[in-house]
Amino acid sequence: MADSNEKLFSDFSPVGTDQWMEKVTADLKGADFEKKLVWKTNEGFKVKPFYRMEDLEGLKTTDNLPGVFPYLRGTKKDNVWKVRQNIHVDSPKEANAKALDILNKGVDSLGFSIKGKDVSADYIETLLNDICADCVELNFSTCQNSVVKLAQLLVAYFEKKNYDATKLQGSINYDYFNKMLTKGKEKGNLIQTAKDLIEATKSLPFYRVITVNALSLNNAGAYISQELGYALAWGNEYLNLLTEAGVTATIAAKKIKFNFGISSNYFLEIAKFRAARMLWANIVSSYCPVCTRDCSNTAENDECRCAAKIKIHAETSTFNLTLFDAHVNLLRTQTEAMSAALAGVDSLTVTPFDKAYQTPDDFSERIARNQQLLLKEESNFDKVVDPAAGSYYIENLTASIAQQAWNIFLKVEDEGGFHAAVKAGTVQADINQSGKARHIALSSRKEVLLGTNQFPNFTEKAGEKRPVANKCCCGGDSNSCESTIAVLNSDRAACEFEALRLQTEAADHCPKAFMVTIGNLAMRQARAQFSCNFLACAGYEVVDNLGFETVEEGVKAAMEAKADIVVLCSSDDEYAEYAVPALKAVNNRAIFIVAGAPACMDTLKAEGIENFIHVRVNVLDTLKEYNAKLGIK
Known part of the structure; x- marks a missing residue:
């Protein structure tokens, strides 16, 4: 068996790093290797997409x-x-x-x-x-x-x-x-x-x-x-x-x-x-x-x-x-x-x-x-x-x-x-700055917290559950204690999303977000799934749909469902055709959102469309804005 294994491996000629890089470069089709595949960690150093034995040379x-x-x-x-x-x-x-x-x-x-x-x-x-x-x-x-x-x-x-x-x-x-x-x-x-x-x-x-x-x-x-x-x-x-x-x-x-x-x-x-x-x-x-x-x-x-x-x-x-x-x-x-x-x-x-x-x-x-x-x-x-x-x-x-x-x-x-x-507080300032940066990254989904800012449980209610406050030596809230030196901020990563969702849950009425899906099948489904996950992070009720023949039909269904938010889900090319008629059909009866960042966004904004949700949007800030528009405090 040992001889067989040795023969098996000898049948494959060694592949050098240059050969791997040639293959990677070809597959990237002109995209920049550093920007596309090299990951820069929060710690400040770069991580390559692959390593080889030669990368161990010189490491003690x-x-x-x-x-x-x-x-x-x-x-x-x-x-x-x-x-x-x-x-x-x-x-x-x-x-x-x-x-x-x-x-x-x-x-x-x-x-x-x-x-x-x-x-x-x-x-x-x-x-x-x-x-x-x-x-x-x-x-x-x-x-x-x-x-x-x-x-x-x-x-x-x-x-x-x-x-x-x-x-x-x-x-x-x-x-x-x-x-x-x-x-x-x-x-x-x-x-x-x-x-x-x-x-x-x-x-x-x-x-x-x-x-x-x-x-x-x-x-x-x-x-x-x-x-x-x-x-x-x-x-x-x-x-x-x-x-x-x-x-x-x-x-x-x-x-x-x-x-x-x-x-x-x-x-x-x-x-x-x-x-x-x-x-x-x-x-x-x-x-x-x-x-x-x-x-x-x-x-x-x-x-x-x-x-x-x-x-x-x-x-x-x-x-x-x-x-x-x-x-x-x-x-x-x-x-x-x-x-x-x-x-x-x-x-x-x-x-x-x-x-x-x-x-x-x-x-x-x-x-x-x-x-x-x-x-x-x-x-x-x-x-x-x-x-x-x-x-x-x-x-x-x-x-x-x-x-x-x-x-x-x-x-x-x-x-x-x-x-x-x-x-002097320099340690605390450095750590708190990193904590703040991570909170910002979470709010824009650059850092993912499963179930909180990505793929939340749509139907979950907190009920009697409430966040446990950080306890101090005196038995109270740590933020209320008098101190003479700067302290670490130990707010959990999810705390702001949780506060938003608890705010929604405490409201007299749970907002309903209705997906008006139309046009290109693949794009409307992808946009609807993205929008459902996005809006459910605030605890909204989300209603997905298979598709509508016209935007008027979709908006009518949304109004019959007593939707507070109407989300138009289609392809970038089709938004030029569907977005403005959908806005007019909604007629200020609900918050109107376009799912995506189409090339015609500036034109649509000029027509009065204010709300767009896509991967570059700050999820937390956007949802806070929607809660404010809905009168949820």
């Missing part, structure tokens, strides 16, 4: 092995990750019962969010009762004023239970800068709290207690290179401050954990996590961490390579979650989970699909868990390390994202470091 990323510095292919030699579920603790007894239940359903990493005022020895004892702390990863979040106390209580609890500290894994979420970014407040003594945390957990070598919550950037709409670049500067600031304060680089690096978000850009997300490991390893290496124990994983001068291993927790984004057609969120989070799992993260949280409009229920939490278990137990994603390795495409994406992220990192360093940049 292909020389790496799993578990070997600089860890581009993974910090370990397997691809096992921990399935994490977060629990907001109101009652320690109830949270304990829930934790024990989900541990029996496939979870092996727990994230407890505890109110600072509740932190006490009895509280921890009740919360962790019967949970085998050396069999599961335990992660804790509380207010900044209580993190040291929490750490001390956890250590005391573990000692009381006689746990082997070397078998305990987990984290305490202390992130001074995230509070500045999301709340606009700078509170407490960063260095002293961080040092006290490290001192309190010195007996827990595998507990990470300084966190880089780059997830906040992702949820604010950051581009991938921005999230990575700022995360690296964020982590480096902690390293720099701690080492200046007397903490060794080895200990400081081993206490830092990164929480990244995951967007739906599948291949770029895989590349992001690969680049993150490599870049962070090189940053830590520049601090020359010295190995403090007998370990073979050292470089020259006893430089500790273990300290350069990044610890990554990933969480699917909330930026692209939607209230309408919410089950599409399952497709988004599944794709996101796949990219993170293939990229080799250490732990993963899948956000329940209903989080945009309610506190996730048992059903949505169960589905979120099972999404990961499906990847593990049925798809065997944990059995292969870095399957993207050697891919011409992903290796080039990794190098490109690494370069873009590194440029951002250097820019922040030139500005005086991450702390100074956040205090």
Whole structure:
């Protein structure tokens, strides 16, 4: 069989890149290759339509092995990750019962969010009762004023239970800068709290207690290179401050954990996590961490390579979650989970699909868990390390994202470091500008959010569902809190479309849009489908039709159907014949729209036709205008 295969491949002569380009150029029939087929990403670099082995030449990323510095292919030699579920603790007894239940359903990493005022020895004892702390990863979040106390209580609890500290894994979420970014407040003594945390957990070598919550950037709409670049500067600031304060680089690096978000850009997300490991390893290496124990994983001068291993927790984004057609969120989070799992993260949280409009229920939490278990137990994603390795495409994406992220990192360093940049608001301004650009792209469908700005569910009603407001530390709306520093805008991508659709749903009368289809069969059907999808984004009732013999017949049917909007659907050439008679037939009894951008548009506008919908129209602004004309507020 081997000989047969070898003979088979030898029958095909090799095809060079020049030959491929000749074929592509011929098929383009004069169209510009760069404009037609080369994609410029939001991250600022270009992606070619095809890659070949020669595109790997000079890339150092292909020389790496799993578990070997600089860890581009993974910090370990397997691809096992921990399935994490977060629990907001109101009652320690109830949270304990829930934790024990989900541990029996496939979870092996727990994230407890505890109110600072509740932190006490009895509280921890009740919360962790019967949970085998050396069999599961335990992660804790509380207010900044209580993190040291929490750490001390956890250590005391573990000692009381006689746990082997070397078998305990987990984290305490202390992130001074995230509070500045999301709340606009700078509170407490960063260095002293961080040092006290490290001192309190010195007996827990595998507990990470300084966190880089780059997830906040992702949820604010950051581009991938921005999230990575700022995360690296964020982590480096902690390293720099701690080492200046007397903490060794080895200990400081081993206490830092990164929480990244995951967007739906599948291949770029895989590349992001690969680049993150490599870049962070090189940053830590520049601090020359010295190995403090007998370990073979050292470089020259006893430089500790273990300290350069990044610890990554990933969480699917909330930026692209939607209230309408919410089950599409399952497709988004599944794709996101796949990219993170293939990229080799250490732990993963899948956000329940209903989080945009309610506190996730048992059903949505169960589905979120099972999404990961499906990847593990049925798809065997944990059995292969870095399957993207050697891919011409992903290796080039990794190098490109690494370069873009590194440029951002250097820019922040030139500005005086991450702390100074956040205090000045330059980080927030950059991310918010990207978020705004993405909202604009969504409004014009340059970026697609399925079920929201493209192919909405025509008949769906929100009912009692309403968007969940961003919660603040004080328990109110985050936008109402006083702040002294600029904050990130974490409005979801769909929020403006949802507000428009909820506005329509709350109106006394749901507008009806009637398709007057006439003329060329293919064009009228295509235009009608486009128009139905366009107008349904506002929650309008849409009525499609097979076709009419005359525009007068079509308009008559529309008026009998009590249409509020009449859409003429035909071919560009035929609009010169049909559009003006249709406008006159409507006679201001409804909003009249022409579907398309015909060459005779200026002539039609001169005849009084105001409304045209086509691919270059801003969907959101146009629908807002129609709502205003219909008296919907």
